Amino acid sequence: MPSYVVTGASRGIGLAFVNELSVNSQNTVFAIVRNKSTATHLTALSRNNIVILEADATDAKALNLAAAEVSKATGGTLDYLINNAGGSTMLGLTATDPTPEAIEEDLLLHFKWNTISAVHSTNAFLPLLKKGTAKKVACITSGMADLDVTLQMGTTVQFSYSVSKAALNMVVAKYATELKPEGFVFLALIPGMVDTSSTAVSAPSEKFMAQIMALIPAAMKQFPDFKGPITPEESVRMQLEVIHRWKVEDSGAFVSHFGNKQLL
Numbered sequence: 001m002p003s004y005v006v007t008g009a010s011r012g013i014g015l016a017f018v019n020e021l022s023v024n025s026q027n028t029v030f031a032i033v034r035n036k037s038t039a040t041h042l043t044a045l046s047r048n049n050i051v052i053l054e055a056d057a058t059d060a061k062a063l064n065l066a067a068a069e070v071s072k073a074t075g076g077t078l079d080y081l082i083n084n085a086g087g088s089t090m091l092g093l094t095a096t097d098p099t100p101e102a103i104e105e106d107l108l109l110h111f112k113w114n115t116i117s118a119v120h121s122t123n124a125f126l127p128l129l130k131k132g133t134a135k136k137v138a139c140i141t142s143g144m145a146d147l148d149v150t151l152q153m154g155t156t157v158q159f160s161y162s163v164s165k166a167a168l169n170m171v172v173a174k175y176a177t178e179l180k181p182e183g184f185v186f187l188a189l190i191p192g193m194v195d196t197s198s199t200a201v202s203a204p205s206e207k208f209m210a211q212i213m214a215l216i217p218a219a220m221k222q223f224p225d226f227k228g229p230i231t232p233e234e235s236v237r238m239q240l241e242v243i244h245r246w247k248v249e250d251s252g253a254f255v256s257h258f259g260n261k262q263l264l
């Protein structure tokens, strides 16, 4: 009976992970959300092998309580942790924004949401993962955190988001290094460019969308096979294939849903 924890499970890619994993009745899927009452897409799945727990991924105490609930249900073990919760202010700041206060606030928020959240979550579930059979942790990162791609495509936008996800990649490398002797597999996994609009709670600003759309020609030049955003379902199927086949020898890698450096 493999067990999975997915954070940020109320919508988007996290919801798709829960949906795909819970199709197999052998799996037990613990779906972590900030607010169960608003997680309507998730509650609508209504499968016996989904357990919904509440925790903000930036709140270490809440995550520890969630881990205690998982422990009670599994007898103290967990096989897979998918640190998916994350986000962006979508303010469209670049590194040269003239307001230091705005840059600092934006950076700190992104670090909480995308970097520190994964550390708190991993540490909360680590004692259970140590007793699990798979010992796998996937942290959902972004192609925006790739230095080579940033320089080659000339990507200036999503400044704080990119920096916080690049820091997440280092977090993954540090865990991988420390826990390799215990047989752990850590991955910084890019989900591709995924259209999550069908479960979005609010539309991004026009300025933000214009900045993202402006990236598409450069992305198509860099990745000639790129045909546009994929669905959460397609992304998750590809990501799970990578997670399941990844080996301890390659723990700590930063790869895409293709299992390599093809980001799109």
Ligand SMILES: NC(=O)c1ccc[n+]([C@@H]2O[C@H](COP(=O)([O-])OP(=O)(O)OC[C@H]3O[C@@H](n4cnc5c(N)ncnc54)[C@H](OP(=O)(O)O)[C@@H]3O)[C@@H](O)[C@H]2O)c1
Pocket (backbone or CB within 6 Å): 007, 008, 009, 010, 011, 012, 013, 014, 033, 034, 035, 055, 056, 057, 058, 084, 085, 086, 087, 113, 117, 140, 141, 142, 143, 190, 191, 192, 193, 194, 195, 196, 199, 200
């Ligand atoms: N979509 C893409 O193209 C893309 C590309 C690269 C990377 N990613 C990454 O993939 C992950 C999922 O993205 P998505 O596109 O599915 O985003 P999304 O549709 O905006 O969903 C984000 C999810 O994360 C949850 N969340 C955000 N902050 C949280 C917190 N502090 N504690 C608990 N849950 C929190 C949200 O919960 P609420 O419902 O409570 O807000 C929601 O369930 C993120 O890490 C994102 O950076 C996405």
